[in-house]
Amino acid sequence: MLNMDSINVTRSTLPPFEEYCTEIRGLWDSRRLTNMGEKHEELRKKLQEYLGVEHIGLVTNGHQSIELTLQAMGLSGEVITTPFTFASTTHAIVRSGLQPVFCDIDPVDFTIDVSKIEGLITERTSAILPVHVYGNVCAVKVIEDIASRHNLKVIYDAAHAFGVKYRGQGIAGFGDASCFSFHATKVFHTIEGGAVACQDGALDRRIAKLKNFGLDGQEDASEVGGNSKLDEFRAAMGLCNLRHIDDEIAKRKQLAEHYRKRLEGAPGVQLNPIQKDVTPNFAYFPAVFNEKVFGADRDDVLAELTSHDIHARKYFYPLTSEFSCYKNCFCPGMTPVAKRVSERILTLPLYPELTLDIVDIICDIVLSCRK
Numbered sequence: 001m002l003n004m005d006s007i008n009v010t011r012s013t014l015p016p017f018e019e020y021c022t023e024i025r026g027l028w029d030s031r032r033l034t035n036m037g038e039k040h041e042e043l044r045k046k047l048q049e050y051l052g053v054e055h056i057g058l059v060t061n062g063h064q065s066i067e068l069t070l071q072a073m074g075l076s077g078e079v080i081t082t083p084f085t086f087a088s089t090t091h092a093i094v095r096s097g098l099q100p101v102f103c104d105i106d107p108v109d110f111t112i113d114v115s116k117i118e119g120l121i122t123e124r125t126s127a128i129l130p131v132h133v134y135g136n137v138c139a140v141k142v143i144e145d146i147a148s149r150h151n152l153k154v155i156y157d158a159a160h161a162f163g164v165k166y167r168g169q170g171i172a173g174f175g176d177a178s179c180f181s182f183h184a185t186k187v188f189h190t191i192e193g194g195a196v197a198c199q200d201g202a203l204d205r206r207i208a209k210l211k212n213f214g215l216d217g218q219e220d221a222s223e224v225g226g227n228s229k230l231d232e233f234r235a236a237m238g239l240c241n242l243r244h245i246d247d248e249i250a251k252r253k254q255l256a257e258h259y260r261k262r263l264e265g266a267p268g269v270q271l272n273p274i275q276k277d278v279t280p281n282f283a284y285f286p287a288v289f290n291e292k293v294f295g296a297d298r299d300d301v302l303a304e305l306t307s308h309d310i311h312a313r314k315y316f317y318p319l320t321s322e323f324s325c326y327k328n329c330f331c332p333g334m335t336p337v338a339k340r341v342s343e344r345i346l347t348l349p350l351y352p353e354l355t356l357d358i359v360d361i362i363c364d365i366v367l368s369c370r371k
C-alpha cells in the first residue's frame with residue numbers, strides 16, 4: 001500500500017542530538033552522575049515553575065511516584081480508585097499493602113464517576129486515587145469536597161496529565177499529591193522518570209528521604225527507604241525536552257484537531273471530550289466504537305489498521321481488576337461503565353512527528369470499516 005514505516009500508537013520525542021550532547025558535556029568534568037546533582041536540581045526547579053507547583057520531587061519512574069506517595073502518607077486500609085487505567089495504578093496500591101476499591105468511570109470523560117464515590121467509603125477508607133486518564137481532568141472540585149468531608153487523602157495519578165491546566169491552574173495544584181510519569185512514551189519524558197508534586201513540604205521531604213534509602217546525612221537512616229533516584233543523564237534529557245514541550249504540544253493539538261474534524265459526527269464513534277475550563281495536552285486520541293451503530297466493532301477497526309501496519313492500542317483493555325494476578329479478588333460487574341468502555345475503546349496513533357496526511361490515511365481506514 002503506502003510507502004511508509006509502521007505507525008505505532010506513540011513515538012518518543014527526542015531533542016536534537018547535539019543539544020543533548022551539550023547538556024551532558026559537563027558531567028565528564030564533574031563526575032557527579034546521580035544523587036541529586038546539578039541537572040537534577042535544575043530540572044526540579046524548572047518543572048516546579050512549568051507545572052506551577054509548590055513542591056516537586058523527581059523519582060526514577062512514574063510507578064515509584066505512586067508507591068512512594070502512598071508510603072510517605074502512611075496510609076492503611078482501602079483506597080478508592082478506578083480499574084480503567086494502566087496496570088501501575090492498581091499495582092501501586094496493592095504493592096503498598098492497601099486494598100483497592102474500584103469505582104466506576106464517567107461514560108463521557110472516562111475519569112472516576114464522582115457520584116459513585118461516597119457509596120464506596122467505609123471506615124477503612126484512607127484515600128481516593130483517581131486517574132486523569134488520557135489527560136482528561138477528573139472532577140477535582142467535587143473530589144476535594146468529598147475528601148474533606150470524609151477526611152481522606154487525594155492522590156492523583158497524573159501520568160497522562162503533564163502540562164494540563166484547569167481554570168488556568170496547573171493540574172497538580174489539586175489534591176494532596178499528583179504523580180507524574182516521565183516515561184519515554186509520555187508527553188514529557190526523561191526516558192524513564194517521574195515526579196510527585198504536592199502542597200505539603202513535610203510530605204515532599206519524606207518522599208525525598210524515602211527515595212534515597214531513608215538516609216539522614218551520612219550516619220543514620222530514619223526511614224526504611226529504597227532507591228528511586230533520577231540520575232543526571234535522565235535529568236539532562238528532561239531539561240532538553242522541556243525546552244521543546246510547548247512546540248510538541250502544539251503539534252499534538254493540530255493532529256488531534258484533524259482527527260476530530262475527520263471522525264466527529266461519524267455515527268457510532270465517540271471521541272475524547274473537549275472539557276470545559278481545561279487546557280489539554282493532547283496526550284492521546286481515544287475513540288469508542290459502538291458496533292451496533294458504527295457497523296464494525298473495536299477489534300474489527302484494530303485489525304484493519306494492523307493490516308496496514310498501523311498499530312493502534314486497546315488502551316485500556318482489559319480493566320486492571322480483570323488481570324489474572326487479581327483472579328477472584330474483585331467482584332466482576334462492579335464497574336459496568338468501565339467494562340463497556342474498555343471493550344469498545346481504541347487509542348489511535350498520536351505523537352508530534354505524525355503528519356496530517358497520515359492522520360487522513362488512518363481516518364480513511366477507520367471509516368472504511370463501516371458496513
Ligand SMILES: *Cc1c(COP(=O)(O)O)cnc(C)c1O
Nearest residue numbers: 061062063086088159181182183
Ligand atoms: C505510564 C503510567 C504509569 C506509570 O509510569 P511509569 O513511568 O511507566 O512507571 C502510571 N499510571 C498511568 C496511568 C500511566 O499511563
